[in-house]
Amino acid sequence: MLTRTQQICLLLTTILPPSALAVDHVSLKRDGQPIHISGEVLVEAQDGGLLLMDSSRVLWAVTPDEITRHEKDQQEFKLLDEDEMAAQLTNELTGQFRVHKTAHYVICYNTSEAYAKWCGALFERLYRAFGSYWKNRGFELDEPKWPLVALVFDDRQSYAQYSQAELGDATASIIGYFSLRTNRVTMYDLTGANRAANRGLSSAAQITRILSRPEAERTVATIIHEATHQLAFNRGLQTRYADIPLWVSEGIAIYFETPDLRSKSGWRNIGGVNHVRLKDFRRYLRSRPADSLTTLVSDDQRFRNARTAPEAYAEAWALNYFLIRQYPKEHLAYTKLLADKKLLLYDSPAERREQFQEAFGGDLQQLDEEFLRYIRTVR
16 A cells, blocks of 8 residues: 555656745645644645645645645745744643753653753764764765754653554564654663662763663664664755665664764764674575675665565665775765755666666676675674
């Protein structure tokens, strides 16, 4: 069954240009419930389907049969500032939610203040490191004119209750995620600090000590992974609802995901060997088919299949690791090509494969052999 976004995408042979100076007011009925959205139309399909962005940067894919009314006014469309975003979030979320603001983030939480501040410091360190890394490689990122939003729930149960509508059955296995639709990172307190505050767990140093333990590395890495996605889609590296191959978006997030919590100056480990993913990839090599590189770069099917996804993620990290080191100029040029991708225009597998070959050389078999030789030397 097609998603609403895919239904709109099928009708993009003619796209009507939106008015940047007007606010669109769209009323619709979805699942029997009336919804009203005010925002900016990013794409209007030939059949009247819409992709809108509201003032909090949530994306709404609306099919024409859902629309009951569509009007424009002449007010300038404006995104919410940090105070307006904070007010909207606390109004939206039930319970005792508070807000912690940093230079670039609005963190809405109902856990301990210490944990919210720890998250804010972690996100800001990643923000600086992410910008420095791409600047040093020759990609000047955007500075977003809107706050980046993170939701931090006090426990897994409340997190799961909020996330169920978006994640469905996967909620039980996902400890945090970035939503392309809402533009938010959602997670829960990994330490239970709010419940342990009376036992002395109330400072950033204590939280860092707990989350620096080896057994906590994968959970913290997941949060960094999702926050990296958020930065990529808000600083001009990638565009939400554009055709960004998952081997790139996931591979880059994995490239950044291993935190160095002991470093006060920032990320010392960007681009370090991800030993978890390397181990997974070497296990995959025992049965890896000859066309594995081709299928990885041609479409996203391996990532969307629960059986093949772990191997796809491992190979995505390995491929990015290899290309960044052995083909840095080509990888940067390819990243810039993807940054210019347009909304809802999706390439065929053949087109994806052709773009990859143009970027890194036409002989995929030869490149694959070089890739495997290189990865076997990584320690």
